[in-house]
Amino acid sequence: MDNKISRPASIVRQGELTLYATSLKVSDLLISNFYSVEILDPDDQTDKGYQRLLNKARAKKLADYIVTGQETKDAFLPTSVFLATDKDIDFNPLNNTIEINIDKVGPFSVVDGQHRIEGLKMAADKDKRVLDFEIPVNIATNLSKIAQMCHFLIVNTTQKSVEKGVEQRIYARLTNALEIEDIPNLPRWISNSVQKGEDEKALQYVDFLNKNNDGPWYNRIEMANDDNKNATVNQKSFVKSIKRYVLVANNPLTIYSSDKQHKIFSNYWKAITNILGTNEPSVLFKYNGVELFCKFCVPFFNKLINIGDFKVTTIEPLLTQVFDNMEGDYAGVGHTEFWVKGGKASFLNSGAINVINTEMVKALHQSNLVKDIDI
Incomplete structure (x- = not known):
């Protein structure tokens, strides 16, 4: 597969955060080194991962739904996947497109949506038509690893709950990062807990x-x-x-x-x-x-x-x-x-x-x- 992707996109600026709102085909996700999921390792104190463990049953449930929808053409998955990179992406304002060179910017970190991606991959293994299925994606650029972890915490505590044990680990890592690394602005309840340590x-x-x-x-x-x-x-x-x-x-x-x-x-x-x-x-x-x-x-x-x-x-x-x-x-x-x-x-x-x-x-x-x- 070609390691370059060109997609129409809208640029979204939220303070110092730059997002590109676009869509990707499932086939794009299968490109080598396209994405990684930073799973938290409880046994490695130097580990930088923050994601919860994959629930394969949850991913399979989505895969079955997507495969069934190929016949009736009514499979529906509107929620955006949130990807991030600590590098920049080329954006052409004249035709509103982004060009992603996977060899240079990959792999993207999956901040939110690992179960959707895994479910789509499982579906594509069962039915090749799923390779052309498109999903909405928001891509954050120039976002450090610790900032990506913060955004994962924000997304999963303001919209849906993250497993409390994982949340405790992230809080602890943010406490250790205070005065050492640049941390993005956090909601007050998160910031207070991080500060208290x-x-x-x-x-x-x-x-x-x-x-x-x-x-x-x-x-x-x-x-x-x-x-x-x-x-x-x-x-x-x-x-x-x-x-x-x-x-x-x-x-x-x-x-x-x-x-x-x-x-x-x-x-x-x-x-x-x-x-x-x-x-x-x-x-x-x-x-x-x-x-x-x-x-x-x-x-x-x-x-x-x-x-x-x-x-x-x-x-x-x-x-x-x-x-x-x-x-x-x-x-x-x-x-x-x-x-x-x-x-x-x-x-x-x-x-x-x-x-x-x-x-x-x-x-x-x-x-x-x-x-x-x-x-």
């Missing part, structure tokens, strides 16, 4: 827990775009709990470096699991366990910091005292049986978790662990 900080906790093979959370957290069959809770939920209960002003651990905070938090969970066990199936490693022990950790750390020791061997006996001091309906919270799947912990709602946390804080105040000092 809570997603980035919370993800550091979650990444540490999930990759620490010496800790109880090793490989138990399903990261964004990661199909982890061993996971018991997803990144989205864990990050949300850490943002809400751990990254708070009264957390005494903020005086320490982030690395030390992560290690202390991991030791906290090691002590919990030393007492309650790690055998599956256990609700301890699901939402209710995460929510309760993230909620309880700051009062616990405020007690622990007076001892001045964050080793597992110090944390565990203090936790044991807390569990032993528990009374009433939830006195069993410190026993393995309480957390077995199908047991009492499985049916806790947010109100019950709040009650347990309150009772645990009361039990914490009754404890009196003093660190032994070698003389």
Whole structure:
């Protein structure tokens, strides 16, 4: 196939953003190196991808519709695909055409529309008539990779929702890019989150827990775009709990470096699991366990910091005292049986978790662990 395409187009200027509104045939999309989809890789911290995983079932559904429409000639796909390049495209204002030299400007990044493109490719494999099917396309030029990521976030949070875990990753990357790279103007709610940097900080906790093979959370957290069959809770939920209960002003651990905070938090969970066990199936490693022990950790750390020791061997006996001091309906919270799947912990709602946390804080105040000092 020829690696040059000439298409009629209208130029659209939105501030410093230049767009070309045009159409492309499905055959154009099949040109070698025409486009790429920057998929977010949860295991690569240097990765620059931002797209969610492709849902093949969704793409196939579109493909079946397009193929069926070839006979009746009523296949209809009016929504524009959004492509972007960090290079310029030749535009002829005399006849309103663009000339795309794929060898020079390709591959285009698919900012929005990967499922439509994949569905059309699948349809073309089934019926060659689809190669001549045209789709509306908006092409942004001179758009840096980080700007493309921002536009993906804007499109998918102002018009339709993006998977929360992917959104958290993008927020974290934008926080890291502040004062280093040029970032386009963002909606206020996105900008505020990026400036606060809570997603980035919370993800550091979650990444540490999930990759620490010496800790109880090793490989138990399903990261964004990661199909982890061993996971018991997803990144989205864990990050949300850490943002809400751990990254708070009264957390005494903020005086320490982030690395030390992560290690202390991991030791906290090691002590919990030393007492309650790690055998599956256990609700301890699901939402209710995460929510309760993230909620309880700051009062616990405020007690622990007076001892001045964050080793597992110090944390565990203090936790044991807390569990032993528990009374009433939830006195069993410190026993393995309480957390077995199908047991009492499985049916806790947010109100019950709040009650347990309150009772645990009361039990914490009754404890009196003093660190032994070698003389």
